[in-house]
Amino acid sequence: MVEIMHSNILELSRMREQAALGGGAQRVEAQHRRGKLTARERIDLLLDEGSFEELDMLKVGRGDITNRDTRFPGDGVITGHGLINGREVFVFSQDFTVIGGSLGEGHSQKICKVMDLASQVGSPIIGLNDSGGARIQEGVDALAAYGEIFHRNVNASGVIPQISCIMGPCAGGAVYSPSITDFVFMVAHTSNMFVTGPNVVKTVIHKEISAEELGGADVHAERSGVAHFVYPNDILCLRGVRQLINYLPSNNRQKPPFLDLNDPPERTDPTLDYLVPPNPNQSYDMNVLIYSILDGAEFLEVQSNFARNIICGLGRLGGQTIGLVANQPAILAGVLDNNAAFKAARFVRFCDAFNIPLICLVDVPGFMPGPEQEHGGIIRHGAKLLYAFTEATVPRMTVIVRKAYGGAYLVMNSKHIHCDINYAWPTAEIAVLGPRGASEVIYRKEIDSAADPEAVLHEKMEQYRKRYVNPFLAAKRGYIDDVIFPSETRHRLIRTLQFLESKKSARPDRKHGNIPL
Numbered sequence: 001m002v003e004i005m006h007s008n009i010l011e012l013s014r015m016r017e018q019a020a021l022g023g024g025a026q027r028v029e030a031q032h033r034r035g036k037l038t039a040r041e042r043i044d045l046l047l048d049e050g051s052f053e054e055l056d057m058l059k060v061g062r063g064d065i066t067n068r069d070t071r072f073p074g075d076g077v078i079t080g081h082g083l084i085n086g087r088e089v090f091v092f093s094q095d096f097t098v099i100g101g102s103l104g105e106g107h108s109q110k111i112c113k114v115m116d117l118a119s120q121v122g123s124p125i126i127g128l129n130d131s132g133g134a135r136i137q138e139g140v141d142a143l144a145a146y147g148e149i150f151h152r153n154v155n156a157s158g159v160i161p162q163i164s165c166i167m168g169p170c171a172g173g174a175v176y177s178p179s180i181t182d183f184v185f186m187v188a189h190t191s192n193m194f195v196t197g198p199n200v201v202k203t204v205i206h207k208e209i210s211a212e213e214l215g216g217a218d219v220h221a222e223r224s225g226v227a228h229f230v231y232p233n234d235i236l237c238l239r240g241v242r243q244l245i246n247y248l249p250s251n252n253r254q255k256p257p258f259l260d261l262n263d264p265p266e267r268t269d270p271t272l273d274y275l276v277p278p279n280p281n282q283s284y285d286m287n288v289l290i291y292s293i294l295d296g297a298e299f300l301e302v303q304s305n306f307a308r309n310i311i312c313g314l315g316r317l318g319g320q321t322i323g324l325v326a327n328q329p330a331i332l333a334g335v336l337d338n339n340a341a342f343k344a345a346r347f348v349r350f351c352d353a354f355n356i357p358l359i360c361l362v363d364v365p366g367f368m369p370g371p372e373q374e375h376g377g378i379i380r381h382g383a384k385l386l387y388a389f390t391e392a393t394v395p396r397m398t399v400i401v402r403k404a405y406g407g408a409y410l411v412m413n414s415k416h417i418h419c420d421i422n423y424a425w426p427t428a429e430i431a432v433l434g435p436r437g438a439s440e441v442i443y444r445k446e447i448d449s450a451a452d453p454e455a456v457l458h459e460k461m462e463q464y465r466k467r468y469v470n471p472f473l474a475a476k477r478g479y480i481d482d483v484i485f486p487s488e489t490r491h492r493l494i495r496t497l498q499f500l501e502s503k504k505s506a507r508p509d510r511k512h513g514n515i516p517l
Ligand code: HXC
Pocket: 098, 099, 100, 101, 102, 131, 132, 133, 134, 135, 136, 137, 143, 146, 169, 170, 171, 172, 173, 174, 176, 196, 197
């Protein structure tokens, strides 16, 4: 009996050693040569040291339909759970050295198991993707296997944070699952995302394009908006995930973790009184305000290279995680366009799903006019942002820093779509149109019939500016809860956040709304 036990223990050691080899030394070397870490090395860096508990290490897959000998222990993915700064997370890490990290039935079953566990216990799921997509040799079973993952991605959406790291060439299903998750991290130069790779592009549309040009990190960070974060290598990427997790609750039933950065809540910043230039056509950098008010000047910007006319990101105020959405007057004058509306809408919905209060800093001249934007769908994209802010039930605060004109004023978390507390700086300009546009409409006859139309226009603009372009009319109507000194912004927001913490807001009884996707 003792002998049998002993041989099984030896067998277990042998099986584990074999599983740990992945696709073998040569393929591991090739992985390293490409500047990529192995699936196991990545898990070690992601999690607190020694905290990883592996599941299904010995599970094998279905194998080639005609040849069952092509089975690897672990089936090309490492799954389990561990800690990030002491908090539980579930993880899967695809092993490109085993059949290109491709996904077959067993591989998928392992991922589904940790996704189910993560949803049941209420912990984030982190996927480290390095995969050629559906495993061709497993035929329709591989497609079915992806379907099971997509189904779980959708059901876990808004329940637990789902984070995807793209750490190699990812194709087909290997990009659709991440695209459903909350945040996509990419590694520059070693990761790609495409539904169909360069070879298929060449065959179908006869176009030569490199993997990098088709779906490199820069493309997805700047143009498609698929990637939320890009890091120069695997190590920094995994550190970035740890940083993000620190801001987030483990599930939608919890509040985000409180972290005191020893930054006094009553701290004022007198330089903010001079941030807005006297000339309304002159720009300034909204980041100055953001970094000034947040605890410890720490801000994790999301999609920092996409639609840079709007800034979205996570920070802390008085120790509480907040989601911040701010127009950036230094880029395209802070105008709202298709990409900006889409970017901010998705971020607002994430924050609302995970109990993260929203703060909106406004300096927006309006929606971007012109056929490009109109034909590109500014009506439905702008409506996404309107919808997202309006349906959000988390504590919501707005500070109007300068321009807040027309529909863009309404959309940017205004009182009229039930933001909780709206402040304005004395420099705020809240009106239907800017002075020139408004004067050209309401004084057109007078201007056209004048001997010097330009002089009359300027006179009318000045009159309009004095009468309408200020925060006081809105404050007198109660649409602005207070006009505040810029230097006191941090303190006022923290005090507001504190009393809003116990806010309760009912949602209508319905299956779900129909956001204009
Ligand atoms: C089986 C695969 C595979 C796959 C790669 N491999 N992808 N095996 N099924 N999908 C294998 C290769 O045969 C090779 O095996 C090893 O993995 C490494 O691949 P290489 O091609 O040598 O690596 P590289 O040059 O870096 O190219 C990586 C790649 C390329 C860009 C991912 O392999 C590729 O284009 N693969 C196919 C991508 C694809 O079309 N997948 C199906 C998508 S459809 P050896 O033994 O030679 O080392 C899909 C449907 C899901 O996913 C539903 C979506 C909605």
